[in-house]
Amino acid sequence: RKEVEQDPGPFNVPEGATVAFNCTYSNSASQSFFWYRQDCRKEPKLLMSVYSSGNEDGRFTAQLNRASQYISLLIRDSKLSDSATYLCVMGLPYTGNQFYFGTGTSLTVIP
Amino acid sequence: EPEVTQTPSHQVTQMGQEVILRCVPISNHLYFYWYRQILGQKVEFLVSFYNNEISEKSEIFDDQFSVERPDGSNFTLKIRSTKLEDSAMYFCASSEGGRNYEQYFGPGTRLTVT
Numbered sequence: 001r002k003e004v005e006q007d008p009g010p011f012n013v014p015e016g017a018t019v020a021f022n023c024t025y026s027n028s029a030s031q032s033f034f035w036y037r038q039d040c041r042k043e044p045k046l047l048m049s050v051y052s053s054g055n056e057d058g059r060f061t062a063q064l065n066r067a068s069q070y071i072s073l074l075i076r077d078s079k080l081s082d083s084a085t086y087l088c089v090m091g092l093p094y095t096g097n098q099f100y101f102g103t104g105t106s107l108t109v110i111p
Numbered sequence: 112e113p114e115v116t117q118t119p120s121h122q123v124t125q126m127g128q129e130v131i132l133r134c135v136p137i138s139n140h141l142y143f144y145w146y147r148q149i150l151g152q153k154v155e156f157l158v159s160f161y162n163n164e165i166s167e168k169s170e171i172f173d174d175q176f177s178v179e180r181p182d183g184s185n186f187t188l189k190i191r192s193t194k195l196e197d198s199a200m201y202f203c204a205s206s207e208g209g210r211n212y213e214q215y216f217g218p219g220t221r222l223t224v225t
Binding site: 031032041043044045046091093097098103 | 214
């Protein structure tokens with residue numbers, strides 16, 4: 001059973017476009033959710049935490065829908081530097097805070 | 112900005128040899144983790160460590176693996192007898208708190224077992 005599922009893409013979008021990624025999770029006990037980005041052969045870097053009320057950081061908006069068990073990430077006004085793999089991450093409350101990672105969604109922003 | 116550091120960046124070893132991967136977590140963080148990522152696959156949890164003991168480990172983390180915090184700054188992962196399938200990128204991470212806290216990842220050690 002996959003704990004976290006993402007559409008692997010790839011998503012190829014022009015500069016300035018808006019792009020959205022979704023991620024579903026299987027464990028309803030999950031309490032913490034995050035989006036990380038990973039550049040090729042580099043470490044995951046925290047992009048943003050995802051809160052029940054939704055949160056925004058500049059061009060990035062993350063939302064959580066507990067009823068449907070999915071989280072989303074919206075990127076507005078895409079930049080070339082947004083090209084990366086976006087990882088959906090979930091934490092469970094009763095474990096040693098281990099994170100479950102999705103396989104990632106690949107984004108390429110084209111000039 | 113404080114960051115997690117890892118050494119070496121790349122380690123090549125022969126099957127059956129022991130390797131130690133080193134990490135220096137962010138200084139005021141209390142929770143430490145090891146993850147691995149086989150090329151082309153997702154990041155997988157290995158172990159979490161708090162208050163000088165393992166708090167959780169995955170089924171990947173078998174008897175060949177051990178972790179240690181030998182002093183106030185280092186956090187190490189030892190693989191006793193490496194196998195070909197241990198070839199992967201190993202990431203150390205740390206967090207300020209436990210549940211619901213963000214984890215910050217080091218740059219990784221690429222382990223190649225020949």
